[in-house]
Amino acid sequence: MTIxxxxxxxxxxxxxxxxxxxxxxxxxxxxxxxxxxxxxVPGAFTPTCSAQHLPGFVANADKLKxxxxxTIACIAVNDAFVMSAWGKDRDVGDKILMLGDGNADLTKxxxxxxxASGFGLGTRGQRFSMIVDNGVVKNLNVxxxxxxxxxxxxxxxxxxx
Numbered sequence: 001m002t003i004x005x006x007x008x009x010x011x012x013x014x015x016x017x018x019x020x021x022x023x024x025x026x027x028x029x030x031x032x033x034x035x036x037x038x039x040x041v042p043g044a045f046t047p048t049c050s051a052q053h054l055p056g057f058v059a060n061a062d063k064l065k066x067x068x069x070x071t072i073a074c075i076a077v078n079d080a081f082v083m084s085a086w087g088k089d090r091d092v093g094d095k096i097l098m099l100g101d102g103n104a105d106l107t108k109x110x111x112x113x114x115x116a117s118g119f120g121l122g123t124r125g126q127r128f129s130m131i132v133d134n135g136v137v138k139n140l141n142v143x144x145x146x147x148x149x150x151x152x153x154x155x156x157x158x159x160x161x
Contacts, residue, residue, distance in 0.1 A: 002111035012106035017084035044086035
């Protein structure tokens with residue numbers, strides 16, 4: 001079942017990279033008591049994700065934070081090493097929290113997995129964005145097919161008012 005607006009984010013553990021290596025981060029840690037702009041990409045280093053989706057959130061990070069966003073987080077069904085390398089390659093600095101959902105645990109619990117095995121990519125996450133306030137989904141923007149319209153940073157900015 002796909003998560004919807006008004007639902008609580010399920011419990012799961014993601015991985016982030018630190019100076020000492022990969023570190024687990026639970027959804028409680030990520031969303032508890034905070035307003036988070038979360039976006040998912042089908043894969044790090046893939047064309048639309050690298051050229052448009054991630055850069056849009058980097059470019060709009062200050063505007064998002066000015067509208068009350070505490071954390072901007074990017075997830076993909078990739079490991080923390082790949083997410084960290086992609087973040088460095090795209091110069092995200094500390095603007096975006098890069099999170100690996102290597103086993104698609106959160107992605108599957110959200111009901112937003114994507115079967116990309118026809119492209120040799122296995123299970124991935126659909127392209128989406130959401131605003132989560134203290135663990136509750138306030139806005140959810142899921143792309144259809146290969147589109148890139150609903151999940152842009154600019155859409156999140158509009159939803160924040």
